[in-house]
Amino acid sequence: xxxxxxxxxxxxxxxxxxxxxxxxxxxxxxxxxLGFSTDDKYLKRAGLDYWHFVDIRYYxxxxxxxxxxxxxxxxxxxxxxxxxxxxxxxxxxxxxTNDDYIVFGKETKGLxxxxxxxxxxxxxxxxxxxxxxxxxxxxxVAIVIFEAMKQLDFPDMETKGSLREFDSDYLxxxxx
Numbered sequence: 001x002x003x004x005x006x007x008x009x010x011x012x013x014x015x016x017x018x019x020x021x022x023x024x025x026x027x028x029x030x031x032x033x034l035g036f037s038t039d040d041k042y043l044k045r046a047g048l049d050y051w052h053f054v055d056i057r058y059y060x061x062x063x064x065x066x067x068x069x070x071x072x073x074x075x076x077x078x079x080x081x082x083x084x085x086x087x088x089x090x091x092x093x094x095x096x097t098n099d100d101y102i103v104f105g106k107e108t109k110g111l112x113x114x115x116x117x118x119x120x121x122x123x124x125x126x127x128x129x130x131x132x133x134x135x136x137x138x139x140x141v142a143i144v145i146f147e148a149m150k151q152l153d154f155p156d157m158e159t160k161g162s163l164r165e166f167d168s169d170y171l172x173x174x175x176x
Contacts, residue, residue, distance in 0.1 A: 001026040001148055002069075002101040003141055004080075006062055009035030009107045016138035022053035024145050025156050031059045035106070062103075062115065069101060080122055083144055084110055085134050087125030094124055096148035098155060107137050 003026050008014045014036070021028045059065050070077050079100040083091065102124075105111035116123055126135060126143055135143075149157065163171065 001096075001098060001145060001152075002029060002078075003027070003145060004029040004031065004062075004065055004101050004103040005137075006031045006103060006111060007033055007035070007106040008104075008137065010137070011036040013107060013136065013138040017141050018054050018056070019050050020138070020142050020145060022050035023157075024149055025053075026145060027055040027057065029057050029059060029065050029101070031062050031065060065101070073099065080119065081144075082111055082116055082119050082123045083126070083140060084116055084123050085125060085128075086110075086113075086116055087123035088120060089124050091124040091126055091144045092147050096151050098152055100148065102141075102144055102148065104137060104141060110134070 001024060003017065003021055005014065005017065005028070008017075008030065014030070014034075018028060020026075057068075059068075066077070066080070069080075079097060081091075081094060081096075081100060081102045083102060083104045103111065124144070126140060128135065134140075149155070
């Protein structure tokens with residue numbers, strides 16, 4: 001799975017998205033210009049110690065992302081989904097594949113309307129109140145990627161947890 005951030009502006013959002021991508025084994029694609037330095041302390045703090053789990057790639061344009069995606073898939077363009085409040089489809093109504101790219105715009109303006117118009121059948125939306133402008137970028141990424149992971153049956157993800165201080169015998173006794 002691939003998450004694309006086009007010109008993100010807020011380091012804490014991108015740091016949180018790094019952490020989300022790490023937990024989902026997703027590649028993060030960052031399109032410049034970035035509204036912060038990749039050495040920013042808030043970016044690093046938000047991503048905690050998960051940076052080494054994430055494949056982060058940098059680009060100078062969205063077109064470069066598409067070119068490299070096509071080249072990496074033997075000349076076939078993978079699915080690109082464009083998250084926007086202007087989307088025609090609910091994010092939960094589309095069928096995701098493991099090779100998809102989910103594209104998000106900058107916090108203050110979203111994605112360019114021309115890009116959305118050219119890809120309108122692949123624009124997705126998170127439902128919310130009509131008078132509500134938008135959700136936080138890092139929250140939006142988490143909502144959409146976990147829907148995609150759910151549809152893919154959480155590939156390479158731990159789906160069952162366990163307590164650390166209590167063994168299975170103790171827990172089984174509680175179920176009786």
